[in-house]
Amino acid sequence: MALDAAFGALDQHAEQLKNTTLRDLFAADPERFEKFSARTDDLLLDYSKSKIDVKAMDLLVQLAKAADVEGRRAAMFAGEKINVTEQRAVLHTALRNRSDDPVVVDGSDVMPDIRDVLAATADFAEAVRSGDLRSSSGAPFTDVVNIGIGGSDLGPVMTTLALAPYHDGPELHYVSNVDGAHVADTLEKLDPETTLIIVASKTFTTIETMTNARTARKWIAGTLGEDAVGDHFAAVSTALDKVAEFGIDESRVFGFWDWVGGRYSVWSAIGLPLMIAIGPDAFADFLEGAHALDNHFKEAPLGQNLPVLMALIGVWNRDVLGLSSRAVLPYDQRLARLPAYLQQLDMESNGKRVKLDGSPVGRETGPLVWGEAGTNGQHAFYQLLHQGTTVIPCEFLIAANGHEDDLKHHHDLLIANCLAQSEALMLGRTLKEATSMLEASGMADEDVRRLAPHKVFPGDRPSLTLVHDKLTPFALGRLIALYEHRVFVEGVVWGINSFDQWGVELGKELATALLPMVKGEAPASGKDASTQGLLAALKG
Numbered sequence: 001m002a003l004d005a006a007f008g009a010l011d012q013h014a015e016q017l018k019n020t021t022l023r024d025l026f027a028a029d030p031e032r033f034e035k036f037s038a039r040t041d042d043l044l045l046d047y048s049k050s051k052i053d054v055k056a057m058d059l060l061v062q063l064a065k066a067a068d069v070e071g072r073r074a075a076m077f078a079g080e081k082i083n084v085t086e087q088r089a090v091l092h093t094a095l096r097n098r099s100d101d102p103v104v105v106d107g108s109d110v111m112p113d114i115r116d117v118l119a120a121t122a123d124f125a126e127a128v129r130s131g132d133l134r135s136s137s138g139a140p141f142t143d144v145v146n147i148g149i150g151g152s153d154l155g156p157v158m159t160t161l162a163l164a165p166y167h168d169g170p171e172l173h174y175v176s177n178v179d180g181a182h183v184a185d186t187l188e189k190l191d192p193e194t195t196l197i198i199v200a201s202k203t204f205t206t207i208e209t210m211t212n213a214r215t216a217r218k219w220i221a222g223t224l225g226e227d228a229v230g231d232h233f234a235a236v237s238t239a240l241d242k243v244a245e246f247g248i249d250e251s252r253v254f255g256f257w258d259w260v261g262g263r264y265s266v267w268s269a270i271g272l273p274l275m276i277a278i279g280p281d282a283f284a285d286f287l288e289g290a291h292a293l294d295n296h297f298k299e300a301p302l303g304q305n306l307p308v309l310m311a312l313i314g315v316w317n318r319d320v321l322g323l324s325s326r327a328v329l330p331y332d333q334r335l336a337r338l339p340a341y342l343q344q345l346d347m348e349s350n351g352k353r354v355k356l357d358g359s360p361v362g363r364e365t366g367p368l369v370w371g372e373a374g375t376n377g378q379h380a381f382y383q384l385l386h387q388g389t390t391v392i393p394c395e396f397l398i399a400a401n402g403h404e405d406d407l408k409h410h411h412d413l414l415i416a417n418c419l420a421q422s423e424a425l426m427l428g429r430t431l432k433e434a435t436s437m438l439e440a441s442g443m444a445d446e447d448v449r450r451l452a453p454h455k456v457f458p459g460d461r462p463s464l465t466l467v468h469d470k471l472t473p474f475a476l477g478r479l480i481a482l483y484e485h486r487v488f489v490e491g492v493v494w495g496i497n498s499f500d501q502w503g504v505e506l507g508k509e510l511a512t513a514l515l516p517m518v519k520g521e522a523p524a525s526g527k528d529a530s531t532q533g534l535l536a537a538l539k540g
């Protein structure tokens with residue numbers, strides 16, 4: 001079936017399903033959970049609370065076939081240059097390839113280089129952790145500051161928090177924002193004598209990172225002397241010449257390659273801060289988890305393939321049902337930064353409006369991704385999820401076990417809350433149910449009539465739930481890879497390039513042009529009236 005026809009069949013089927021609620025679907029089929037859930041090892045995806053039936057899933061799998069998801073998947077793993085606008089391969093999967101299989105780009109196997117850099121980062125991380133690597137005054141490093149932004153920040157930040165129970169190295173800090181408050185607040189707490197700075201930037205040109213790196217350099221040189229700088233800096237980049245210009249010794253520079261997208265780079269040397277925090281062995285488990293999911297993605301049939309299923313439900317919600325956002329709701333405090341991480345992964349990848357050939361997509365593409373850790377979100381924005389006029393598909397994440405063995409009662413409450421939310425969104429509460437509930441409380445009839453509409457929940461609101469055993473390094477690696485491949489499959493179905501990010505360029509260009517005007521070195525003439533007015537308000 002051609003892609004347009006596959007979409008057409010889905011649109012038609014959605015029309016037929018329009019008047020069937022999730023309540024109806026559950027009432028009609030006691031085996032709905034078995035039919036619409038899938039597993040790989042201890043990772044379970046429950047998609048039964050999505051507005052789908054068997055026919056919708058069949059049509060969605062046909063859509064995936066029509067879009068040649070299988071062919072595109074094979075092309076990605078094989079190192080073909082599927083990032084066509086930048087003429088690059090897309091090989092973050094090679095970074096966590098734990099098999100002996102070669103991965104060939106431009107005729108040569110990239111695995112030996114990957115293994116070399118991984119070994120070098122592991123040696124460096126071990127030396128920092130053990131205290132073998134010393135500061136300029138001979139002290140072991142107690143603190144590490146990673147300076148980077150976007151993909152050179154969010155992955156390490158998110159995973160460092162997620163794996164807090166595995167930390168046994170120096171303390172990690174992250175500086176990303178060009179706002180001087182970020183670097184100032186971070187460095188203020190630290191002793192330069194025992195602080196190591198990692199400058200992480202794929203391009204080594206990003207203005208935020210370079211500005212923060214120079215400020216940190218001044219902080220070290222200003223307190224410990226210019227000669228101390230070399231002992232207190234390391235770098236991660238693909239632009240080794242630019243790192244050398246900055247003055248970081250090449251023995252402390254860890255490279256990666258243009259076929260690693262920034263938002264897919266946590267598996268590369270960009271993961272160095274995480275490796276310093278949890279150690280190379282736990283970092284290897286993290287890679288193993290991602291590799292296991294890569295194998296699942298490659299091998300499982302489309303209808304049992306977790307990232308494919310998540311993508312198809314994503315396309316169904318966004319494109320067929322027209323739901324414009326999705327909320328990521330991890331019931332895990334240590335995944336508090338996952339929504340921010342997924343915002344870059346998903347929205348930078350699939351926030352596109354033209355296809356590979358430059359023609360308009362003609363359908364909806366990537367949704368707005370947002371979220372917050374449960375249960376905090378429940379006491380903030382869930383009101384809108386349950387009773388607002390906008391339907392927002394939710395994605396719940398929960399582990400069967402926490403790390404706090406003596407606080408199991410907390411975890412039971414966490415699970416109960418997580419399940420209650422998806423149940424409430426699905427079921428809702430009818431006017432009849434609200435009325436009888438109020439009547440049963442002995443309320444006067446007039447008050448019942450007045451209050452009942454406010455107690456109605458429309459329900460029929462879709463959600464996915466991901467369950468796993470425990471948030472280990474392996475489980476975290478697997479979870480991130482799951483989302484990466486989900487984004488990939490959605491991008492393939494929409495026919496877009498998920499691996500470039502031209503949309504971030506215009507703002508950068510304009511900021512560069514505005515800087516002399518902000519500094520008062522150039523007139524603001526030629527700017528629109530609003531920009532001129534704002535400049536005047538800020539700079540007088």
Ligand SMILES: O=P(O)(O)OC[C@H]1O[C@H](O)[C@H](O)[C@@H](O)[C@@H]1O
Nearest residue numbers: 150151152201202203206262504
């Ligand atoms: O690692 P860098 O080259 O410093 O890039 C950092 C980030 O900035 C860019 O503007 C892109 O939007 C991101 O994809 C990237 O991760």
